Amino acid sequence: MLNIDLHCHSDASDGMLSPAALVARAAANGVDVLALTDHDEIAGIATARAAAEAEGITLIPGVEISVTWEGVTVHVVGLRIDPAHPELAAGLVGIRQGRMERARRMGADLARAGIAGAYEGAHARAANKEMVGRTHFARWLVDEGHAGDLRAAFRHFLTRGNPGYVEHEWTSLENAVGWIRGSGGTAVLAHPGRYPFTARDTHRLLDAFRALGGAGVEVITGSHHPSEYGKWADLARAFGLKASRGTDFHAPGEGIEPGRVPALPHYCRPVWEGWPELQPLLAPASAACF
Ligand code: AMP
Ligand code: MN
Ligand code: MN
Ligand code: MN
Numbered sequence: 001m002l003n004i005d006l007h008c009h010s011d012a013s014d015g016m017l018s019p020a021a022l023v024a025r026a027a028a029n030g031v032d033v034l035a036l037t038d039h040d041e042i043a044g045i046a047t048a049r050a051a052a053e054a055e056g057i058t059l060i061p062g063v064e065i066s067v068t069w070e071g072v073t074v075h076v077v078g079l080r081i082d083p084a085h086p087e088l089a090a091g092l093v094g095i096r097q098g099r100m101e102r103a104r105r106m107g108a109d110l111a112r113a114g115i116a117g118a119y120e121g122a123h124a125r126a127a128n129k130e131m132v133g134r135t136h137f138a139r140w141l142v143d144e145g146h147a148g149d150l151r152a153a154f155r156h157f158l159t160r161g162n163p164g165y166v167e168h169e170w171t172s173l174e175n176a177v178g179w180i181r182g183s184g185g186t187a188v189l190a191h192p193g194r195y196p197f198t199a200r201d202t203h204r205l206l207d208a209f210r211a212l213g214g215a216g217v218e219v220i221t222g223s224h225h226p227s228e229y230g231k232w233a234d235l236a237r238a239f240g241l242k243a244s245r246g247t248d249f250h251a252p253g254e255g256i257e258p259g260r261v262p263a264l265p266h267y268c269r270p271v272w273e274g275w276p277e278l279q280p281l282l283a284p285a286s287a288a289c290f
Contacts, residue, residue: 002281003259004272006035006060006079007190007221007246011127012044013064014135016251018127019044023051023059026249026258032281033272034258035060035079035246040095041131042083058277063088064190065180066095066170069205072197073170075190076209077218077244078180080275085183092179095171096130103132105166106158110137113163115146134158135250150254177212188216188244188271191223192232206239216242216271220264222256223248233265243268 009015010022017025019036026034034057036048045061052059063078081088107119121140126132138153141164147153157164180187189209197205206217218224219232220243236243243264247256264270272278 001263002032002278003030004033004245004270005031005247005249005259005261006033006062006188006244006271007037007064007077007218008034008249008258009038009064010036010044010048012036013038013041013128013131014126014133014250016254019048020051022249022258023048023055023057025252027052027055027057029257029259031057031259033058033060033278035062035077037062037064037077037079037246039064039075039131039133040066040092040099041128042081042089042092043128043130045083058281060277062185063092063180065092065176066099067173067176068168068170069173069208070201072195073168074173074195074205076173076176076180076214077188077190077246078176078183078185079188079244079271081180081185082183085179088179088183091171091175098168098170100130100132102166102168103137106134106137106164109166110157110164115141115144115157115163118164134164137164173208174212177209177214181213186216186271187212187214188218189214189241190218191221191248192217192235193221193224193228202235203239206235206241210239210241214241216244218246219243219268220245220261221248222246222261226262229262229265233268236268242271242273244271 010019110118122136125136141153177187249258
């Protein structure tokens with residue numbers, strides 16, 4: 001069976017590995033098909049693609065777009081996108097500009113709480129100076145001794161009600177899905193189990209996402225506890241959405257390694273069903289089954 005990981009970050013966003021190093025690590029872990037899905041950024045795709053060719057694995061160009069839906073931040077993964085598509089590229093430029101303005105407000109908020117130099121520290125930790133996120137702040141807070149580890153940094157700072165948290169309006173669900181589909185890509189709702197929604201709101205989000213042309217939801221993700229897999233597999237099926245699998249890998253030692261999550265439940269319809277670039281990989285395997 002193919003090892004397909006459709007959610008990973010490089011240092012073009014808040015991952016720690018360069019796109020080439022991420023691809024090499026995924027290949028070493030036995031990943032056959034890898035999507036690079038940096039937050040609001042496509043700058044890593046060209047080098048990731050070249051590295052994938054050298055490693056003999058298949059790279060899926062992707063992105064993870066930050067969205068505000070009914071006041072809550074939601075992430076939408078775009079797969080098989082065209083990074084050169086003008087509307088998508090321009091939309092992401094706009095989101096990154098908003099991010100940088102947010103980063104300054106986060107730094108100012110931490111300064112008001114007595115923690116100075118956070119913006120500069122986060123900025124210094126970002127390889128891509130257009131993409132400073134909360135993870136860069138969290139790593140700086142840990143390095144400076146304000147938090148014991150990344151989880152603690154997010155528990156005590158950077159989250160609602162804590163220093164370093166500022167409200168921010170990302171793009172709309174409609175824009176994100178529209179840009180992804182406009183560039184020829186497939187839109188997948190990222191880690192649905194992470195949002196603070198009631199069952200009713202979750203159903204409304206899935207309905208809205210589907211109505212806009214969203215194609216799938218992440219069922220198997222590093223963000224879901226194994227006890228949740230069945231629930232999201234069932235919801236995907238009930239709402240006519242396909243299922244995706246991805247680790248949401250960011251860095252060695254921070255969470256799950258590329259490729260190291262379970263396979264999709266057998267009754268799921270995989271989001272990669274029918275993708276032409278996977279046919280040469282699937283054909284010999286299925287032939288071997290019979
Ligand atoms: P941002 O898009 O800048 O708001 O940052 C979101 C990112 O922060 C996520 O993609 C994760 O990488 C990271 N993150 C959020 N919450 C946590 C957490 N509790 N522990 C570790 N990382 C987190
Ligand atoms: Mn992240
Ligand atoms: Mn996410
Ligand atoms: Mn992610």
